[in-house]
Amino acid sequence: MxxxxxxxxxxxxxxxxxxxxxxAGIETVIVEQKSRAYVESRVRAGVxxxxxxxxxxxxxxxxxLHAQGLVHNGFQIAVRGQLHRIDLHALTGKSVVxxxxxxxxxxxxxxxxxxxxxxxxxxxxxxxxxxxxxxxGNTRPHLTFMRDGQSQHLDCDFIAGCDGFHxxxxxxxxxxxxxxxxxxxPFAWLGILAEVAPCSPELIYARHRNGFALAxxxxxxxxxxxxxxxxxxxxxxWPDERLWDELRRRLGPEAAAGMTTGPAIEKSIAPLRSFVxxxxxxxxxxxxxxxxxxxxxxxxxxxxxxxxDAYYLSEAIARHYRDGSRDALAQYSDTALRRVWKAERFSWxxxxxxxxLYDEQSFEARMQTAELDYLFGSRAARTVLAENYVGLPY
Ligand code: RFL
Ligand code: PHB
Numbered sequence: 001m002x003x004x005x006x007x008x009x010x011x012x013x014x015x016x017x018x019x020x021x022x023x024a025g026i027e028t029v030i031v032e033q034k035s036r037a038y039v040e041s042r043v044r045a046g047v048x049x050x051x052x053x054x055x056x057x058x059x060x061x062x063x064x065l066h067a068q069g070l071v072h073n074g075f076q077i078a079v080r081g082q083l084h085r086i087d088l089h090a091l092t093g094k095s096v097v098x099x100x101x102x103x104x105x106x107x108x109x110x111x112x113x114x115x116x117x118x119x120x121x122x123x124x125x126x127x128x129x130x131x132x133x134x135x136x137g138n139t140r141p142h143l144t145f146m147r148d149g150q151s152q153h154l155d156c157d158f159i160a161g162c163d164g165f166h167x168x169x170x171x172x173x174x175x176x177x178x179x180x181x182x183x184x185x186p187f188a189w190l191g192i193l194a195e196v197a198p199c200s201p202e203l204i205y206a207r208h209r210n211g212f213a214l215a216x217x218x219x220x221x222x223x224x225x226x227x228x229x230x231x232x233x234x235x236x237x238w239p240d241e242r243l244w245d246e247l248r249r250r251l252g253p254e255a256a257a258g259m260t261t262g263p264a265i266e267k268s269i270a271p272l273r274s275f276v277x278x279x280x281x282x283x284x285x286x287x288x289x290x291x292x293x294x295x296x297x298x299x300x301x302x303x304x305x306x307x308x309d310a311y312y313l314s315e316a317i318a319r320h321y322r323d324g325s326r327d328a329l330a331q332y333s334d335t336a337l338r339r340v341w342k343a344e345r346f347s348w349x350x351x352x353x354x355x356x357l358y359d360e361q362s363f364e365a366r367m368q369t370a371e372l373d374y375l376f377g378s379r380a381a382r383t384v385l386a387e388n389y390v391g392l393p394y
Pocket of ligand 2: 044045046047203216217224297298299300
């Protein structure tokens, strides 16, 4: 098999990249280790920046997104039982769209397969071969993998490593040439999805002495909630009743009054981490999305960064095929990382602002309270929060 660009991973980064490259007339093959059903049912992100929605518009695949996605012009922050609104639209002129990652991947996969562009699902032992050094040289790399019991070989000009945090792409790069920067937070998020109406028309981020909580949604009949828990806690520690009780407590009386409870359709615990590997390129291998960086989900940035990486990488590759230049390819990492680091900063800041990290009487906890107080009293501070939340420009 041969493609101009071999893409590893059919998550948001790989799928978006594939469609953006197709728009530029560039052939791709996506190699994915899981099944289509598995990829389409992975419950994760929910908030899309306007820039991410813009990419769907550009690809001409945003009809369902606009029909079913919920436009949110603001969100709430609950502190000591009181709600404080961050009016995104008034502060920035922009809004976000609540549309689940499951729907994002479903739309992208449907569009790709309808156009006859290949996704090789259930590919095992994917390996990157023939990367001959850090520079973009002339040697062509290839992929090998197993599919339907047969070993396969995919020749290409470039490889896009879009295989998430636990993929093979990043570990293929010699560690000595790929410095990483990491913060593992001393807590996790327990998430629950339930077929019940949301407790509030807007997202509520709560800072409570027991820990953080978030009320989100997937539609007007499906809710997504998260609470901060210990990194070693187990799902068994959190039977549904305990979880709903704690959500009511942390989100405050107004949210509690509007809350409908119901059985969990999905329940999972995710550790929180900030991570960046740089550069996002080694030879003809380019990393995009979670393969290169992770943010804690507090700022709703992970999927949106996967989208901006896919955009920058598609532009660089398209320019290369158009005018033969390697400059754009060589600059991809720096260009993408400038936006990545700002989102890392914002996600780290939002996480520190809203989670229980310290003893309530500690200096740090008092700083957190003072910062929230300042935020609620200052339009300038709220504007800083809002312009980061809706997404910095590409
Ligand atoms: P993905 O989605 O992990 O996709 C990688 C794909 O690569 C495949 N793969 C391989 N394929 C072949 N060979 C291998 N060896 C492979 N190894 C892996 C995987 O099967 C998979 O299909 O990475 P991508 O595309 O970079 O997308 C990143 C986003 O998924 C992620 O950043 C977001 O989900 C993060 N995130 C959020 N982001 C937002 O922008 N807004 C949000 O509201 C938001 N909420 C969240 C989140 C992540 C969460 N968790 C579970 C960490 C909420 C949560 C709870
Ligand atoms: C979600 O709905 O899954 C969600 C929303 C906002 C976040 C993180 C996750 O900050």
